[in-house]
Amino acid sequence: MTINDQISTSLLHSDKAPNCDLYFDFVRTVNDCLRTAPYTRLQIAERMNLALQAPEEIDQTKLNKWFAPSQSLNIPMYYLPALLWATNSIEIVNTLLQPLMFKAVDQRAQMLQKHAELQVENEKNAILQKEIIDTLLTSGTE
Incomplete structure (x- = not known):
């Protein structure tokens, strides 16, 4: 080995x-x-x-x-x-x-962390989606 x-x-x-x-x-x-x-x-x-x-x-x-x-x-x-x-x-x-070389892991804490990360990602996506819609709406009126 x-x-x-x-x-x-x-x-x-x-x-x-x-x-x-x-x-x-x-x-x-x-x-x-x-x-x-x-x-x-x-x-x-x-x-x-x-x-x-x-x-x-x-x-x-x-x-x-x-x-x-x-x-x-x-x-x-x-x-x-x-x-x-x-x-x-x-x-x-x-x-x-x-x-x-293992440790016990708090699965609930991991799930809460993943939930928070997904929530932040969703908020970023919502902002990006709004920016795209705003851009599409303003470019169509010019």
Whole structure:
């Protein structure tokens, strides 16, 4: 494989394994998000329960154990979207995707940006269309 092929190949499809030993980075990021979230840990646990609607309730103690490096208990990965929503942050996912050089993307924000771009383009086209009509109308009266 040439250097250009190696550079252009996504790490996701590469034969060379990336370093995915992220446990401590993951725990640090989650704890940072828990600390900077606009909610207490108890409120975050309650928000996770709202999002998951699971039969087993999450409480503050369980939340603390999941993200204490000294504990062997880990959060089930399918709880991750609820944790992201509960903390109002996608930084946790970005930490997990970092070895693959990917980032989580806010599709809603992208759609809003595209909408705004299209709106500006439509306004420019409307101005151009008016100028053409004005030119046609004034050139016909001369």
